Amino acid sequence: xxAKNVIADVLKEKGRIKQVYWVACGGSLIDLYxxxxxxxxxxxxxxxxxxxxxxxxxxxxxxxxxxxLVVACSHSGNTKETVEAAVLAKERGAAVITLxxxxxxxxxxxxxxxxxxxxxxxxxxxxxxxxxxxALASELLAAQEGFAKEDKVAxxxxxxxxxxKGAVAKVNSGMTQEFAxxxxxxxxxxxxxxxxxxxxxxxxxxxxxxxxxxxxxxYLHSGEYFHGPFECTENGVFYxxxxxxxxxxxxxxxxxxxxxxxxxxxMVLDALELGMDKINPEVVDYFNPILFYAMNxxxxxxxxxxxxxxxxxxxxxGIVAY
Amino acid sequence: xxAKNVIADVLKEKGRIKQVYWVACGGSLIDLYxxxxxxxxxxxxxxxxxxxxxxxxxxxxxxxxxxxLVVACSHSGNTKETVEAAVLAKERGAAVITLxxxxxxxxxxxxxxxxxxxxxxxxxxxxxxxxxxxALASELLAAQEGFAKEDKVAxxxxxxxxxxKGAVAKVNSGMTQEFAxxxxxxxxxxxxxxxxxxxxxxxxxxxxxxxxxxxxxxYLHSGEYFHGPFECTENGVFYxxxxxxxxxxxxxxxxxxxxxxxxxxxMVLDALELGMDKINPEVVDYFNPILFYAMNxxxxxxxxxxxxxxxxxxxxxGIVAY
Numbered sequence: 001x002x003a004k005n006v007i008a009d010v011l012k013e014k015g016r017i018k019q020v021y022w023v024a025c026g027g028s029l030i031d032l033y034x035x036x037x038x039x040x041x042x043x044x045x046x047x048x049x050x051x052x053x054x055x056x057x058x059x060x061x062x063x064x065x066x067x068x069l070v071v072a073c074s075h076s077g078n079t080k081e082t083v084e085a086a087v088l089a090k091e092r093g094a095a096v097i098t099l100x101x102x103x104x105x106x107x108x109x110x111x112x113x114x115x116x117x118x119x120x121x122x123x124x125x126x127x128x129x130x131x132x133x134x135a136l137a138s139e140l141l142a143a144q145e146g147f148a149k150e151d152k153v154a155x156x157x158x159x160x161x162x163x164x165k166g167a168v169a170k171v172n173s174g175m176t177q178e179f180a181x182x183x184x185x186x187x188x189x190x191x192x193x194x195x196x197x198x199x200x201x202x203x204x205x206x207x208x209x210x211x212x213x214x215x216x217x218x219y220l221h222s223g224e225y226f227h228g229p230f231e232c233t234e235n236g237v238f239y240x241x242x243x244x245x246x247x248x249x250x251x252x253x254x255x256x257x258x259x260x261x262x263x264x265x266x267m268v269l270d271a272l273e274l275g276m277d278k279i280n281p282e283v284v285d286y287f288n289p290i291l292f293y294a295m296n297x298x299x300x301x302x303x304x305x306x307x308x309x310x311x312x313x314x315x316x317x318g319i320v321a322y
Numbered sequence: 323x324x325a326k327n328v329i330a331d332v333l334k335e336k337g338r339i340k341q342v343y344w345v346a347c348g349g350s351l352i353d354l355y356x357x358x359x360x361x362x363x364x365x366x367x368x369x370x371x372x373x374x375x376x377x378x379x380x381x382x383x384x385x386x387x388x389x390x391l392v393v394a395c396s397h398s399g400n401t402k403e404t405v406e407a408a409v410l411a412k413e414r415g416a417a418v419i420t421l422x423x424x425x426x427x428x429x430x431x432x433x434x435x436x437x438x439x440x441x442x443x444x445x446x447x448x449x450x451x452x453x454x455x456x457a458l459a460s461e462l463l464a465a466q467e468g469f470a471k472e473d474k475v476a477x478x479x480x481x482x483x484x485x486x487k488g489a490v491a492k493v494n495s496g497m498t499q500e501f502a503x504x505x506x507x508x509x510x511x512x513x514x515x516x517x518x519x520x521x522x523x524x525x526x527x528x529x530x531x532x533x534x535x536x537x538x539x540x541y542l543h544s545g546e547y548f549h550g551p552f553e554c555t556e557n558g559v560f561y562x563x564x565x566x567x568x569x570x571x572x573x574x575x576x577x578x579x580x581x582x583x584x585x586x587x588x589m590v591l592d593a594l595e596l597g598m599d600k601i602n603p604e605v606v607d608y609f610n611p612i613l614f615y616a617m618n619x620x621x622x623x624x625x626x627x628x629x630x631x632x633x634x635x636x637x638x639x640g641i642v643a644y
Contacts, residue, residue, distance in 0.1 A: 026549025040371060041381045047369040049362060054545040055517065058569040059363045059607060081545075188510050188538055195377065205540075211550035216510055216559070218527075218540035223376040223403075227348025228533035230638055237538070247380040258644050285381060316552055322580050 001115050003135035007143050009113065010069055010095045017095070017140060018067040019047045023056045023085045027207045028073035028099075028129065031293075033199030035071075035133035038153075038286045044145050048137075053081035057088060066093035071136060072112075073129050074098070075119070077105020086112060097136065099129050125164065126157045130290050152280040156287050159278055164294040167274035171295055176302035179240075179267060184306045186238040186265070189217035192225060192255055193241070193292070195248030195285050197271075200292035204242070208300035212311040215303070222248075222255040230258060238265040242292050245276035246285035269295055323437050325457035329465050331435065332391055332417045339417070339462060340389040341369045345378045345407045349529045350395035350421075350451065353615075355521030357393075357455035360475075360608045366467050370459075375403035379410060388415035393458060394434075395451050396420070397441070399427020408434060419458065421451050447486065448479045452612050474602040478609050481600055486616040489596035493617055498624035501562075501589060506628045508560040508587070511539035514547060514577055515563070515614070517570030517607050519593075522614035526564070530622035534633040537625070544570075544577040552580060560587040564614050567598035568607035591617055 010017065020039060022032035029052055039048035049061060053072070064070075070089035074082040077100035089096050090111055098107040101119045108114040118127055125131050134153060141147035183189075189209055193201030198221055205219040220229050222241070233239070239259050243252040249272075259266045271288050274295070279287050304311045316322065332339065342361060344354035351374055361370035371383060375394070386392075392411035396404040399422035411418050412433055420429040423441045430436040440449055447453050456475060463469035505511070511531055515523030520543055527541040542551050544563070555561070561581050565574040571594075581588045593610050596617070601609050626633045638644065 026546060029546070029549075040383055042384055044384050052543060052545045054573050055543075055570065058572060059517065061362055062364055062366050188540075190538075195381065206542075206546065206550035211553045214554055216512075216540070216554055218510075218538070220528075221374060221377075223374045224348060224351070224528065226639075226644055227351075228528035228639075230644070231533045231636060232536055232538055233638075248377065250380060251376050254644070262638075314553060316555075316584075317548075317550075322548055322552070322576070 003132065003139045006097065006113060006115070007136060007139040011143055014066065014095055016067070016144065017046060017069045019049065019061070019063050019069070020137070020140065021049045021051060021056065021061065021064065021068060021070045021089070022133065023051050023053050023070055024073040024082055025053050025079055027203060028075055028082070030199045030203040030207070031129035032071060032073055032133050034130060034196040034286050034289045035137040037196040038134060039137050042147065042149065043141055046140065046144070053079065053085040056085045057081055060088060060092070064089060064092045064094060068092070068094040069097065069140070070094045071097045071099065071133060072107065073100070074107050075101045077102035077107040083107060099132060125160045125290055125294070130293060131157045131160065134286060149283055152283045153286070156279045156283050160287065160290050163275035163278060164291060167291060167295060168298055170274060171269070171298050175267070176298050179299050180302040180306035183238050183265065183267070184303055187216065189215060190220055190237065190239045191217060191242070192220045192222050192239060192252070193244065194222040194251040195244055195246065195288065197242055197244045197248070197288040197292050200289040200296060201242055203293060204296045208296045211317065212300050213303050213307070213309060223251040225255050233259065233262045235264045237263055239263055241266070241268045243268055243270045244285065244288040245271040245279070246281065246288065248285055325454065325461045328419065328435060328437070329458060329461040333465055336388065336417055338389070338466065339368060339391045341371065341383070341385050341391070342459070342462065343371045343373060343378065343383065343386065343390060343392045343411070344455065345373050345375050345392055346395040346404055347375050347401055349525060350397055350404070352521045352525040352529070353451035354393060354395055354455050356452060356518040356608050356611045357459040359518040360456060361459050364469065364471065365463055368462065368466070375401065375407040378407045379403055382410060382414070386411060386414045386416060390414070390416040391419065391462070392416045393419045393421065393455060394429065395422070396429050397423045399424035399429040405429060421454060447482050447612055447616070452615060453479045453482065456608060471605050474605045475608070478601045478605050482609065482612050485597035485600060486613060489613060489617060490620055492596060493591070493620050497589070498620050501621050502624040502628035505560050505587065505589070506625055509538065511537060512542055512559065512561045513539060513564070514542045514544050514561060514574070515566065516544040516573040517566055517568065517610065519564055519566045519570070519610040519614050522611040522618060523564055525615065526562070526618045530618045533639065534622055535625050535629070535631060545573040547577050555581065555584045557586045559585055561585055563588065563590045565590055565592045566607065566610040567593040567601070568603065568610065570607055
């Protein structure tokens with residue numbers, strides 16, 4: 001499928017979209033955040049909302065209507081609350097795009113615009129939800145109000161695989177090993193980031209470390225860090241900073257400057273040292289999370305090896321009733 | 323000041339507000355979330371955005387204009403990034419309301435609509451930012467598009483002092499003491515909540531525990547808990563659940579049901595047992611955080627006494643350069 005055509009179909013039916021709601025849970029919700037963030041920053045007319053599925057279901061926005069586009073993502077295609085949210089949106093008259101890895105799942109049905117994406121080794125990030133949702137947002141802006149950065153977004157999407165390839169090699173020549181060897185036994189991990197990348201700050205915490213490695217940790221916004229959380233900082237407390245390229249970098253830089261002199265346990269993952277200087281500065285803020293997701297996978301894998309705890313080990317998810 | 327009059331003045335000048343942006347840092351940002359949450363759920367026409375001040379400054383929404391209302395809050399009135407955000411909003415032509423406790427501060431100047439609020443022992447919550455912002459949102463909806471729940475919101479605001487009084491007495495007859503005595507030495511704290519109250523889940527973590535008690539902790543959304551974080555749950559790991567009254571309660575209930583059987587260290591603060599049944603069910607979702615903020619103050623005070631660490635102790639904030 002192709003974002004331009006999907007948006008053209010939506011607009012052919014709807015005329016005009018006033019609201020976009022990005023709805024999912026956990027890792028899928030995280031993947032939709034950069035597009036939400038970009039719409040908020042760049043749109044002259046479209047409102048954007050970002051919801052965990054159950055909250056969208058129990059208290060849906062009053063505006064949810066035929067003027068709305070709902071993009072719902074479920075990797076398995078069967079996340080109960082996400083499917084129900086998509087059904088609710090359809091009932092309210094919204095256009096509904098579902099993103100799923102699983103053909104034939106509950107998300108993949110004829111009354112939704114179902115986009116089944118590939119996953120796994122060798123798949124281009126341009127074909128996965130983070131970039132699909134950015135492309136959908138970009139094409140909606142382009143079609144509806146004109147978007148001077150449309151080409152820059154497309155160019156960035158086309159460059160991410162190559163950047164990630166280089167970045168994977170770079171972090172695995174010392175940094176992921178240092179993370180696992182030196183900090184793998186920390187009692188908890190503070191993960192910091194900002195801007196669109198804050199989604200992957202959250203993602204590194206709740207998916208990579210909590211879900212896949214059973215590590216206790218907390219995610220903090222670099223800008224908010226100085227308004228409370230920094231009082232916990234001291235030698236012996238571990239911080240991992242995702243330092244973005246772009247306009248939000250000043251927040252990460254400020255956090256780094258403080259952390260450097262107030263804890264002896266700090267790792268900084270710098271997007272600019274990992275190839276993000278190749279992305280146009282006008283759109284780079286939206287692509288840091290695409291890089292950081294790929295990096296999170298490398299860091300968790302190093303931890304998995306060190307602790308002999310494969311990243312697909314679960315004790316509850318899909319195993320017990322909840 | 324009075325929310326109805328303030329909104330009348332804004333609309334007299336602006337005609338119509340299309341976007342409201344709530345902008346602040348840390349504890350002040352937390353106080354603005356319920357109003358943002360209510361606008362998202364209840365408005366037919368107004369878009370709402372909620373931003374930490376620095377992120378608003380470096381990547382302001384393109385829509386920020388003469389059609390926008392910015393509500394900026396800084397308790398001290400001098401939070402640099404919040405003042406700068408308010409100035410930017412003014413330059414872009416927006417109406418700007420500043421909430422501050424400090425008359426004569428940088429937030430309290432003639433080109434803003436400055437609302438100086440009282441603070442401290444004996445002050446009604448109706449006069450403080452959480453309720454002021456809910457009142458502003460409610461009056462904007464009422465004036466601009468009609469809001470059937472306007473009276474219910476006003477009624478809820480008028481009842482919160484009495485509810486909080488009863489709740490304070492109740493939690494201090496055992497529960498805050500149990501928190502301090504039994505769990506005060508935990509290596510970290512998981513705080514859970516959902517809906518509008520998620521702001522106070524965050525607030526209990528970053529303000530009460532991190533800033534004021536130097537306790538490491540993480541804030542989790544009850545709905546998101548099952549999409550990753552629950553894999554960390556086991557006996558010996560402490561969880562504190564803020565259980566809301568209203569439509570979001572189902573998310574907290576689900577988390578509680580799981581936690582009860584998967585950790586031996588759990589405390590549940592139930593809004594319905596603390597008097598929130600007195601608030602109309604149609605608006606109670608927006609008022610849980612007003613209750614929980616007051617409760618957070620009691621729980622942190624118990625911890626402060628236990629550890630002889632007064633809640634105003636700081637080692638960095640306002641002390642070192644950052």
